[in-house]
Amino acid sequence: MTNPAAYLDSxxxxxxxxxxxxxxxxxxxxxxxxxxxxxxxxxxxxLILDNARAATAEALGVRADEVSFTSSGTDAVHxxxxxxxxAYDARRVAHSAVEHSAVLHxxxxxxxxxxxxxxxxxxxxxxxxxDADVLVLQSANHEVGTVQxxxxxxxxLFVDACASMGRLPLPDGWAAAAGSAHKWGGPAGVGVLxxxxxxxxxxxxxxxxxxxxxxxxxENIPAALAAxxxxxxxxxxxxxxxxxxxAMVDRIRAAAGAIPDTQVVGDPVDRLPHLVTFSCLYVNxxxxxxxxxxxxxxxxxxxxxxxxxxxxxxxxxxMRVLTHGNVRVSLARDTTDAEVDAFCAVLPEVVTEIRAExxx
Amino acid sequence: MNTATLELDCRGQVCPMPVIELGxxxxxxxxxxxxxxxxxxxxxxxxxxxxxxxxxxxxVGEDTADDGAPRFLVRRLA
Numbered sequence: 283m284t285n286p287a288a289y290l291d292s293x294x295x296x297x298x299x300x301x302x303x304x305x306x307x308x309x310x311x312x313x314x315x316x317x318x319x320x321x322x323x324x325x326x327x328x329l330i331l332d333n334a335r336a337a338t339a340e341a342l343g344v345r346a347d348e349v350s351f352t353s354s355g356t357d358a359v360h361x362x363x364x365x366x367x368x369a370y371d372a373r374r375v376a377h378s379a380v381e382h383s384a385v386l387h388x389x390x391x392x393x394x395x396x397x398x399x400x401x402x403x404x405x406x407x408x409x410x411x412x413d414a415d416v417l418v419l420q421s422a423n424h425e426v427g428t429v430q431x432x433x434x435x436x437x438x439l440f441v442d443a444c445a446s447m448g449r450l451p452l453p454d455g456w457a458a459a460a461g462s463a464h465k466w467g468g469p470a471g472v473g474v475l476x477x478x479x480x481x482x483x484x485x486x487x488x489x490x491x492x493x494x495x496x497x498x499x500x501e502n503i504p505a506a507l508a509a510x511x512x513x514x515x516x517x518x519x520x521x522x523x524x525x526x527x528x529a530m531v532d533r534i535r536a537a538a539g540a541i542p543d544t545q546v547v548g549d550p551v552d553r554l555p556h557l558v559t560f561s562c563l564y565v566n567x568x569x570x571x572x573x574x575x576x577x578x579x580x581x582x583x584x585x586x587x588x589x590x591x592x593x594x595x596x597x598x599x600x601m602r603v604l605t606h607g608n609v610r611v612s613l614a615r616d617t618t619d620a621e622v623d624a625f626c627a628v629l630p631e632v633v634t635e636i637r638a639e640x641x642x
Numbered sequence: 643m644n645t646a647t648l649e650l651d652c653r654g655q656v657c658p659m660p661v662i663e664l665g666x667x668x669x670x671x672x673x674x675x676x677x678x679x680x681x682x683x684x685x686x687x688x689x690x691x692x693x694x695x696x697x698x699x700x701x702v703g704e705d706t707a708d709d710g711a712p713r714f715l716v717r718r719l720a
Contacts (some may be wrong), residue, residue, distance in 0.1 A: 447712040543696065564658050585657065599688040602695070605657070
């Protein structure tokens with residue numbers, strides 16, 4: 283199988299941004315030493331790490347001392363959320379039913395009581411969050427793109443901003459928040475943990491003696507710099523890129539919606555600019571992903587048959603929409619109009635072919 | 643256990659096969675009658691109700707077959 287000509291799965295991982303590549307290559311030779319050491323290579327490494335932190339803070343509109351680099355977005359979610367729960371001695375937490383599995387796994391591991399708050403058919407949380415010691419809400423949904431109404435409510439709030447960081451301004455109201463560099467065009471293996479100045483937070487895991495008490499292990503300094511460079515570039519470009527991607531996604535939504543018995547899900551307007559999800563009745567999710575791959579389009583699916591767990595997407599289930607025949611399309615920064623046109627042309631053929639096998 | 647006019651044995655079938663069977667066989671019951679889908683695929687629990695919303699039939703609920711397999715009940719409305 284050849285690589286997809288059109289990679290439409292940036293929500294799983296965005297290709298490396300040119301700014302990240304440049305920063306990474308430059309930092310690889312300079313950022314090898316231990317940033318705690320007082321020798322020159324150590325000072326160089328420390329300088330690069332501090333620059334990465336400052337650039338990330340500036341791009342997000344936060345303070346530099348609120349930024350920590352973790353080993354992944356998942357690690358940032360686990361540390362951010364569990365660190366709040368520990369610091370506030372929480373017994374009860376409330377979260378939307380459509381949080382990323384990183385949040386759900388952290389709460390399964392945590393011994394307290396977690397309440398799942400339902401969402402409407404667009405995937406948006408319904409009503410005010412219930413009374414709890416800590417609240418958890420994503421900035422935008424990673425599978426369907428719907429933006430959540432994140433707001434400060436007086437209770438410590440953890441915001442999983444992995445799906446939107448860089449693409450949309452960071453919503454206000456968080457006590458702690460998390461991002462993932464490979465979702466915006468930085469390298470994988472870099473997460474961003476934000477802990478608001480003045481917020482109580484205690485490391486939920488064994489500590490370490492690094493420069494940043496919120497993290498453990500030797501920092502990947504070149505990757506952190508590359509992540510910061512990509513974030514700055516994405517923020518600088520986002521007005522133009524978002525408008526272009528938003529219009530492309532509108533076209534894909536229309537093309538998918540024109541296929542009989544196809545549910546295009548997620549909010550059509552208040553959404554991530556680059557992402558759309560739809561489900562085709564009577565279609566096998568694995569089959570449609572493979573059929574599109576054969577035609578050169580790389581997409582993701584939340585259907586059970588494409589999941590390692592063989593469970594359907596908990597996001598689609600919570601939205602009470604079809605979980606089978608599901609396709610998530612997410613545009614890369616350099617996705618072209620021609621690629622979108624080609625995808626929109628191929629999609630109805632693929633669905634019709636698969637349905638024909640079932641004599642429907 | 644609810645009374646179903648027709649029961650479809652979709653044990654061992656993976657999505658979307660139970661819903662395809664449901665779509666094919668709903669016309670085999672009269673309007674107002676209940677069709678049961680016995681399916682152990684985890685997606686059926688979500689997709690049978692979702693199909694009912696799309697096709698404007700009534701999702702009656704879930705019970706279990708004699709062997710404990712999940713059984714999903716659909717009332718034909720049109």
